[in-house]
Amino acid sequence: MKRLLAIEFQKIWLNKASRNLTITYFILLSFIALISSIEFDFGVFKFHLADMGIFNFPYIWHFNTYIAAWLKFFLAIVIVSMMANEYSYGTLKQNLIDGLSKKEFILSKFLMIIVFAFCSTVFVFIMSLVLGYSYSDSTEFSVVFTDLNYLLAFFVKLTGFFSFCLFLGILVKRSAFAIGFLLVWYIAENIIQGFLNFRLFQEGNTAAIIGQFLPLESISNLIIEPFSRLSVVKNIETQIGVENIKDYSVHYLPLLIVSTWTIIFLLASHKLFKNRDL
Numbered sequence: 001m002k003r004l005l006a007i008e009f010q011k012i013w014l015n016k017a018s019r020n021l022t023i024t025y026f027i028l029l030s031f032i033a034l035i036s037s038i039e040f041d042f043g044v045f046k047f048h049l050a051d052m053g054i055f056n057f058p059y060i061w062h063f064n065t066y067i068a069a070w071l072k073f074f075l076a077i078v079i080v081s082m083m084a085n086e087y088s089y090g091t092l093k094q095n096l097i098d099g100l101s102k103k104e105f106i107l108s109k110f111l112m113i114i115v116f117a118f119c120s121t122v123f124v125f126i127m128s129l130v131l132g133y134s135y136s137d138s139t140e141f142s143v144v145f146t147d148l149n150y151l152l153a154f155f156v157k158l159t160g161f162f163s164f165c166l167f168l169g170i171l172v173k174r175s176a177f178a179i180g181f182l183l184v185w186y187i188a189e190n191i192i193q194g195f196l197n198f199r200l201f202q203e204g205n206t207a208a209i210i211g212q213f214l215p216l217e218s219i220s221n222l223i224i225e226p227f228s229r230l231s232v233v234k235n236i237e238t239q240i241g242v243e244n245i246k247d248y249s250v251h252y253l254p255l256l257i258v259s260t261w262t263i264i265f266l267l268a269s270h271k272l273f274k275n276r277d278l
Contacts (some may be wrong), residue, residue: 002048002227004108005115007095008082012112015085018078025074029123032067033131052230055135062226062248064128065154068120069223072158075116076165080178082109083169106270109166117158121151147251153222160219163265170269170276189214218257237256 012018036055054063086092095105133139168178192214196207210219227233229248 001111004104005111007100008108008112011082011085011091012078016079017086018081021074021078021081025071025078026119026123028071028074029068029120030127032064033127035067039208053137054230055131056131057136057138057144059226059229060128060132060136061147061150062223062229063133064124065150066223066226067153068124069157072120072161075120075158075162076182077164077175077179078116079109079113079162080169080172080175082112083166084175084178085171089175102274103270104272106266109269110266112167113159113162116162117155120154120158121155124154125151136267150223153250153255156255156258156262157219157222160215160262160265163262163269164215164219167265167269167272170272186216189216193217214258218254218261221254222250222258 012022051057086095092105098104100108129144132144138143138144165178165182168181169175172178172181189211193207193211196210212221224246226248228246
């Protein structure tokens, strides 16, 4: 396992584009801290984002994981580029000639995905602790470590998404086309959900129940948007008579669905790679 990871780390680090994208990704993650310095001044109306409670424990775990998840597209480019570079630079054939099996090759890519997801999760965890202890109104141990399941959802979210990107990278071979295919898939899922909502199941929640099993939708459902949880938003909704019935919790069904898709993408990647003439 160490040997496989060493090979992948070397490939990424020696490739200038992949190295720069990876570094940029973690730099951008740290920029979440800059949100604390944003202030709005509209005459007599002034407010500081950090004072709105976005860095309060335990809300910060929800907010930071949701924001950080949007940056996953930088590493998605690295994932699909890893496969494209294997074909372009001939390292794939060389690895196989040197004794690496096709199963070990796919495993090495998946291990790299796990490392990316794990490092991102640890990074967000440390950054959230620092920001939380700096700005949170409550820093009791029981409050600080409430809702840590958002970090689990974040890790599963990244692992599932990157596994999908790996599958697309193997399927399409070219990084630009793989990213384009990802966009097409996203549009297709939205069309399917629209068809379910407005054609087949116009009433009830049947369309949502079916739609939650789609790959990208299931990944999206792991962490629901956190903004409507803010007290200032809730106060506005109360004043205009809007009732918010959203459930912001991390549920086991989405975790199970995404984990299942991760296994499917991994097995499909291995099957496709195994049967392909290299």
